[in-house]
Amino acid sequence: MKAPLIALIALLGLTACETVKGAGRDLETAGGAISSEASKAQTGM
16 A cells, blocks of 8 residues: 555656746746847947
């Protein structure tokens, strides 16, 4: 009974880590786009 429960908890933990990792990549990409646009705007001033 305990083994399936432990396996389920471990699986949920790994899934959560991948979700946070993916969100971090998305934020990093968005930050890069914002930084690029800011540089373009400063050059155009």
